[in-house]
Amino acid sequence: MLRTDSLEVYGLQPVSFEVAGGECLAVQGPSGSGKTVLLRALADLDPVAGRIFLDGTERNALSGPEWRKRVRYAAAEPGWWGETPREHFAQGEGLDELVTALGLRVAQLDQSIALLSTGERQRMALARAIIDGPCVLLLDEPTGALDAKATAQAERVIKRQLKKGHAVILVSHDPGQVKRLAGRKLTIRGGRVRVSRA
């Protein structure tokens, strides 16, 4: 589904790998090793040399916004521009069910974002990234601020996306989570990138 060809991400040796539909690839490495810049490069948020293909279509064949509607990056620290979470969703269809599956209350969609906890905001951001069904999800520590119960709920939602045939690239510092979700892992160490079984 998503394939990179000698992607030149800042601080890393040229990166080439492939993720199939329905597969979760975990990205691991120490803090500051380049996990986030790799995800940002895949989402075309930073200019990088090298090629990325989505189902055979090269990144530059689509406009930036069109690419990012298909290859979706969810940052570790989500940004908000409206007053309530609902203003941040492109569509309302399936939204109530999705937020409930993530352990949130539907009423919270219309609460002030300032009143939500860090974990609640993180789950809202996950819902926001998923709701319009992007082909590839680039999740940067999506459960970093969640307790065990909320983490399990988020993982169930991520698994559901995988079952639908979407690909997930997941940055996680939790080895247990990597085992539960990912089939393979991409390890970054000293600028070198290695893909192996999870």
Added chain:
Amino acid sequence: MTQTSYIALTYWDLAMAASLILINGLLSFAFRLGLERTLFVAAIRMTVQLMAIGFVLKFIFIQTSPLWTLGLGLLMVLFAGREAMARQTRRYKGWWAYGLGTGTLLFVGLLGVLFGVGVLIGPDPWHTPRLVLPILGMILGNTLNGISLSLETLTMAAQRERTSIEARIALGATRFEALSVVIRQSLKTGMMPIVNAMAATGIVSLPGMMTGQILAGVDPVEATKYQVLITFLIAGGTALGAFVAVLGGARLLTDERHRLRLDRLEKPVQ
């Protein structure tokens, strides 16, 4: 215009007025503001610049060729463009630091003079320097203010709101959709001074140009008519200038792939 009496000032009168700057100096000294040198330089600069422009204008007013007017007008635009750049905390890298403000000021100044002098006032010849240059100066001075305020807001807010702007971009927004909140803030900030000035004009303050005309002996009602015309020209110029500069600035802050490119800004100027 009705000319009545006009009292000419002597250089001695100016020297007496200049003594008032001592109040600023004493305050700075007493409260250790450290502004003495800056005040001194600013006062000297203001005096020399104004005296010089007085002589230059006197020379140009007696020339018949419009090239003199055009030359001085262009020089004013270039200086205003430099000021617009100098007031930015984070300037655009390269030529655009100067080009964006200068280009906008040239466009607005030209349009303002053509409409204000060429169409509305309609002197013969249309390029009469006595009308073109002061009006261009007033349009440039105010538009410069609007442009620099709105560009400052744009670049600083884009930096401050980076996370939310990139969140929108990551969700598939175009560059102008992602920057819409910041663009609105910038336009509002750029237009606020002229909106406030219009509301206060005539009650809280008497504008400088109108006061000058009255002091020079022009009938107050006639002076007011000119002031109204100039204020509308300034308001339109400021709005247009802020709009062009902000849209241009937003375009420069992003690239053709609709990515936020804060790397196109220099490090903050202290």
